[in-house]
Amino acid sequence: MHDAQLILDRCDELAALSSHADYLERVHLSPQHRAANDLVAQWMTEAGLSTWQDAAGNQCGRIEGREDGLPALLLGSHIDTVPDAGRFDGMLGVLLAIQVASRVEPGTLPFALEVVAFSDEEGTRFGTALLGSRALAGTWDDEWWSLTDKDGISLFEAFQDFGLDPARLPGAFRRPETLVGYLEAHIEQGPILEDADRRLAVVTSIAGARRFALTMHGKAGHAGGSPYDRRRDALVGASELVVEVERLSKQGGVVGTVGKLEAFPGGVNVIPGRVEFSLDLRAEFDDDRDAVLAQIHAAALEIAARRGLEFEQHEIYRADAVVCDLDLRSAIEAGIRATGDESPLAFWSRAGHDGMAVVAATPIAMLFLRCAGGVSHHPDEAVTKADVAAALEAFEAAVRAVADQHAL
Ligand code: GLV
Numbered sequence: 110m111h112d113a114q115l116i117l118d119r120c121d122e123l124a125a126l127s128s129h130a131d132y133l134e135r136v137h138l139s140p141q142h143r144a145a146n147d148l149v150a151q152w153m154t155e156a157g158l159s160t161w162q163d164a165a166g167n168q169c170g171r172i173e174g175r176e177d178g179l180p181a182l183l184l185g186s187h188i189d190t191v192p193d194a195g196r197f198d199g200m201l202g203v204l205l206a207i208q209v210a211s212r213v214e215p216g217t218l219p220f221a222l223e224v225v226a227f228s229d230e231e232g233t234r235f236g237t238a239l240l241g242s243r244a245l246a247g248t249w250d251d252e253w254w255s256l257t258d259k260d261g262i263s264l265f266e267a268f269q270d271f272g273l274d275p276a277r278l279p280g281a282f283r284r285p286e287t288l289v290g291y292l293e294a295h296i297e298q299g300p301i302l303e304d305a306d307r308r309l310a311v312v313t314s315i316a317g318a319r320r321f322a323l324t325m326h327g328k329a330g331h332a333g334g335s336p337y338d339r340r341r342d343a344l345v346g347a348s349e350l351v352v353e354v355e356r357l358s359k360q361g362g363v364v365g366t367v368g369k370l371e372a373f374p375g376g377v378n379v380i381p382g383r384v385e386f387s388l389d390l391r392a393e394f395d396d397d398r399d400a401v402l403a404q405i406h407a408a409a410l411e412i413a414a415r416r417g418l419e420f421e422q423h424e425i426y427r428a429d430a431v432v433c434d435l436d437l438r439s440a441i442e443a444g445i446r447a448t449g450d451e452s453p454l455a456f457w458s459r460a461g462h463d464g465m466a467v468v469a470a471t472p473i474a475m476l477f478l479r480c481a482g483g484v485s486h487h488p489d490e491a492v493t494k495a496d497v498a499a500a501l502e503a504f505e506a507a508v509r510a511v512a513d514q515h516a517l
């Protein structure tokens with residue numbers, strides 16, 4: 110339990126590194142990201158890892174295996190957050206990984222062990238997600254350099270402000286032959302484990318997600334003087350579409366969310382002339398997601414035509430569904446069995462994770478840990494010390510099970 114308490118205390122320490130006094134938000138390449146990398150590097154050093162920050166701002170650490178320079182098993186998660194975040198999404202996985210590494214005797218495993226604290230999984234600052242893990246996996250797109258944050262700072266400038274050289278970004282790429290695989294521990298972010306009264310689960314696959322910036326264009330006008338039959342109210346049209354997103358997503362067995370919406374010009378007595386809003390669409394299978402997307406698009410065009418509006422849609426992020434590797438899954442299952450759970454639960458992740466990007470370079474698998482009420486992306490995120498202790502035991506045993514697979 111001592112290690113579990115240490116991990117929880119460190120989650121508290123990281124939660125204090127926020128750009129807002131009254132809630133947690135720590136975004137990619139911010140001063141708080143700098144402070145978090147430094148703290149994580151210090152904890153990695155204390156755990157016996159040699160540390161470096163890679164060319165994408167990911168904080169990394171390594172313990173050598175039986176020989177120096179062997180391919181590495183990566184353990185990790187992310188240390189960026191959504192706005193008004195909980196303190197476990199991402200951070201808990203990094204701290205569990207460091208603690209597992211602290212329990213491994215250097216020079217004993219048939220591979221090197223590395224821990225990665227990814228710089229950007231959520232995409233809070235620049236809209237597109239998985240920037241840290243995509244750099245590592247070699248799937249970086251140079252078009253991203255011109256993405257801007259809400260203050261107009263480009264990703265290119267943010268790299269420089271953080272002390273990184275954009276020209277060196279390819280240096281973050283890990284060639285597949287230098288890797289053995291990637292394991293991530295993460296809170297479930299849903300209620301399945303709690304409802305089943307279980308602590309841990311193995312992830313079978315990760316949902317494919319697509320995100321869009323949507324705009325409904327109408328015409329602003331006087332809230333008193335404009336008769337209804339002459340209005341082109343962008344907000345009423347967008348609202349109809351928001352309801353359709355929920356209805357069509359439920360009907361199609363996918364998950365659709367409009368999480369951001371802003372009306373312009375934004376006056377109480379002005380008919381909204383333009384609405385900018387978002388769409389996040391996920392499913393276990395990409396075909397289901399894309400079929401519902403087509404229905405949502407058709408609904409948007411129908412609503413716009415009926416109301417004299419114009420509809421625009423830009424894709425800002427896409428990550429297709431990823432199946433977890435069977436050998437690494439069985440190592441995670443062996444890890445869960447080591448905690449006394451003879452028949453580990455297995456299900457797909459509704460949330461996105463760095464593994465979706467890392468899989469381009471090496472096979473991946475994930476361990477899920479129960480969180481209270483299934484709540485996440487909210488400050489009420491909570492885990493118990495006993496569950497963290499079980500996750501640590503399972504994660505360490507999973508690494509040793511991968512070592513057994515490689516010893517054969
Ligand atoms: C990441 O947390 C996501 O699934 O949105």
Ligand code: MN
Nearest residue numbers: 191198231486
């Ligand atoms: Mn998240």
Ligand code: MN
Nearest residue numbers: 198199230462
């Ligand atoms: Mn996460």
